[in-house]
Amino acid sequence: MCKTEGWPGLRTAVIALGLVTFTATGATAAPLSYSTSGQVDPTNGVTGTNVISFVPLSNSNSVDMSSGQTNVGLGNFVVSPLAASSSTTYANTPFKISFLPASYNNDTSVNKDAPVVLTGVLNGVVHGPSSSTVQASFNPVPNGLVELGSAGSAKFTLPTGSLLLAPSTSNSGTTSAQGLVTFTPGAGNGNGNGNGNGGGAGGGEAPVPEPSTIALFLTTVGGLGLRRYVLGRRRQAKD
Numbered sequence: 001m002c003k004t005e006g007w008p009g010l011r012t013a014v015i016a017l018g019l020v021t022f023t024a025t026g027a028t029a030a031p032l033s034y035s036t037s038g039q040v041d042p043t044n045g046v047t048g049t050n051v052i053s054f055v056p057l058s059n060s061n062s063v064d065m066s067s068g069q070t071n072v073g074l075g076n077f078v079v080s081p082l083a084a085s086s087s088t089t090y091a092n093t094p095f096k097i098s099f100l101p102a103s104y105n106n107d108t109s110v111n112k113d114a115p116v117v118l119t120g121v122l123n124g125v126v127h128g129p130s131s132s133t134v135q136a137s138f139n140p141v142p143n144g145l146v147e148l149g150s151a152g153s154a155k156f157t158l159p160t161g162s163l164l165l166a167p168s169t170s171n172s173g174t175t176s177a178q179g180l181v182t183f184t185p186g187a188g189n190g191n192g193n194g195n196g197n198g199g200g201a202g203g204g205e206a207p208v209p210e211p212s213t214i215a216l217f218l219t220t221v222g223g224l225g226l227r228r229y230v231l232g233r234r235r236q237a238k239d
Contacts, residue, residue, distance in 0.1 A: 031103075033059075033060075034100060036057045037115075038097035039053075039054055039096060046090060051079055054076070055077075068182065077163065077175045079167055083128065083129075084128045088125070089124075090125070095122060096119050098117050098118070099179065100115040107149040107151065119138070120136055121136075122135070133164075136175075156180070157180045
């Protein structure tokens with residue numbers, strides 16, 4: 001009877017531990033809200049009917065910066081279908097994308113009036129509805145620093161290489177463009193290396209533990225308590 005009576009308490013402990021772990025890992029500790037704008041210039045380097053456009057993101061985008069580094073979506077290049085016998089050639093056709101932050105951790109004192117401007121060119125051929133050799137190549141980012149109010153700053157960088165744009169018959173002709181944002185605390189000792197890898201944090205506030213670290217700690221403590229509970233019930237059963 002003693003063994004059977006112990007199970008309700010054991011189940012309660014397990015459920016409570018699971019809820020605590022879920023709460024710790026589910027938090028978005030440092031949201032960065034932003035929008036983008038952008039366009040392809042169809043008047044330069046396009047031979048044939050222009051079928052490539054850029055669709056930016058709206059103002060409701062947000063990524064979690066609590067880990068210190070995250071990918072951010074910039075929008076999508078979209079290739080519309082051509083007739084089976086038609087083709088369009090792109091030769092250094094320029095495009096431009098702007099990354100515009102709106103707030104960081106609900107603080108709107110970011111440099112939202114100074115977006116990160118990305119430029120590049122398109123090269124290749126779209127033939128019919130199902131063939132595309134067009135690649136989007138980005139130029140180096142001239143100024144990738146984003147001020148995040150009193151919290152610090154973030155360094156915006158682009159992935160290396162080019163994007164091969166999908167034809168209209170693949171993923172609805174949509175190819176996503178992404179960048180990388182790396183957080184740098186602001187109240188440091190001035191020894192940061194400027195590459196957004198966390199330098200300059202020596203004299204600032206103590207770092208806040210990441211949700212995953214908190215979850216690991218709580219899980220460990222809960223596991224030890226659960227072990228003691230089980231051992232105690234076994235001793236009662238023997239008595």
